[in-house]
Amino acid sequence: MQLVLEKRAERSNTIALVSPLIAIGLTIVTMTILFAILGKNPLLALHAYFVAPLTDSYSLQEIAVKATPLVMIAIGLSLCYLANAWNIGAEGQFLIGAVAGSWIAVKTQGTDAGAWVLPAMLVLAAAAGALYALIPAICKVKFGASEILTSLMLVYVADLFLDYLVRGPWRDPHGFNFPTTAEFDPVATVPLLIEGGRLHLGSIIALLVVAAAAILLGRTIKGFEIRVVGAAPRAARFGGFNANQLIILTFAVSGALAGLAGIIEVAGPVGHLQPGISPGYGFTAIIVAFLGRLNPLGILIAGLFLALTFIGGEQAQIAMKIPLDVTKVFQGILLFYVLACDSLILYRFKLVFPNRQVARGTG
């Protein structure tokens, strides 16, 4: 007796709907076991992770703040993945966007530059992110180089470049030798939505991005082309869709969104440019994109959920001394379960009896 996969006659819509929920459920079961192994009370740990952050206004705002970059990046990545273009270097595009936008902030520091500063920073960051993402896209389209590897390599390059800037030319002269720029001027800062709170304008931009992506994918020819090129490349060729053009387009859009997320993070919650501005947003956004089933609304929910794990992880560290790496393990396990459950949309398990197979002469 053996368990094997068998292709379903058609995709199961029931499983498509419940699969993210099953994945989250399985992840929580696994985490319970992991907490027990670590010698922590699983119930208290789960409470710290998933319930405690939802109980006070500061944490709720903090979840929205953390979800902002995750959702923006993941929306861009979902377009790439739908078109079967594998951008995994969003972390680098995020950093380059942060650097490019910070350039204006650093250069206008202490001058009487007006309200144009922040919009200019946002535009420049998006453009820089898009250009940075175009490197792997063009290498792929023109030369056939694997965009997976090139986009990932450029993450390290971006990281080192940022490090150079804040330790060298852009270092705050009054910063006690810490590798950071000076605090940005108020005109170079993303405004808060609630005075004295944490929620900032970036969250509104993220919501607009979600809406725009939903319209693009659901209501436009371009969105249709993106989905067809990924799902049925042969049909797309017959339809005259240009797959290479779509790789360029989706990479540019996702790079722009990652770059925008980068500058919003720096000019918003962080307030200055420094190394370590991202706890791996660019990589966590990959999980967000898949957990949200590459669907804009799904990504919004998934982004909030993963932001919850970031905040919960911090609270669990403070309250229960649970290492922060547990959050990464959690995110990795979650992605595994999401992918595994998604597989059951197209396939199902079936029991086979090998001895009967031999009798049929196929074993």
Add this chain to the structure above:
Amino acid sequence: MELVEAIILAVLAASTPLLIAATGELVTERSGVLNLGVEGMMIVGAACGFAGAWLTGSILVGALFGIVAGTLMSLVFALMALGLAVNQVATGLALTILGIGLSGLIGAGFVGERITPAAHLYIPGLTDIPLIGRVLFGEDGFVYFSIALIVGVWWFLYRTRAGLILRACGDNHVSAHALGYPVLRIRTFAVMFGGACAGLAGAYLPLAYTPFFIPGMTAGRGWIALALVVFASWRPGRLVVGAYLFGAVTILQLHAQGWGVGIPSQFMSALPYLATVIVLVLLSRARTGGSTAPAALGTVFVPDR
């Protein structure tokens, strides 16, 4: 002359983890499976390898811990990508994300600890020969093992029947299946071999390269190993050339930083990553007359019955 010898020794040491990890991935990819989780398997191998060596005081036990850890990680990948027919790119990414978290968790207790690094070979007389003595007869065991490994893999792939079958699975799984070969089982073994190699390559870092463990110490070497397999056109011979070339770039940029060429150190540190991008572009461009990649690489296979 002393400096030349020192540089060659350093290049060999820097190349060895790349060579071991890339050798494993080459076998995996030759069977038709693209496992992008090399970085994740390596970093877990590094943490477990250090833990093993620190707990027992034995480098060999450390290496075995690394191998077992890498293999276990690869089994998770095999379960997903082969057992459940999940997209291999996404699964590999998940493996890397999971690996980075796990290694932090495992290694947290060992940060700041030191071990005695792997001993170097010493043959009186031979090792003392100027210039070539230490290069040929004074390496640690991992270096010799990595060379034996790639020779063994070459022999296996091109001189044995099993190797031919493995390559057949990588080029056309439907035909291999039709001939009665257990494609998924063969691929599982290939993935496990890749995991074992990645785990060992990761363990090399804290056991021989630097005698301590720091989180994230693989620093993208797993990804460079993946690029090396492409660089090598999936051939063992070229893999050796590629691995030593990349080791040389890594070491030269370190020395250039020491010589104080006036270029900021971050730019020099970025060189191996930039070199990877440039090499990938140049090679992919040169290969316009048809790909040398295994034809079924990265494609999902669910046997019909």
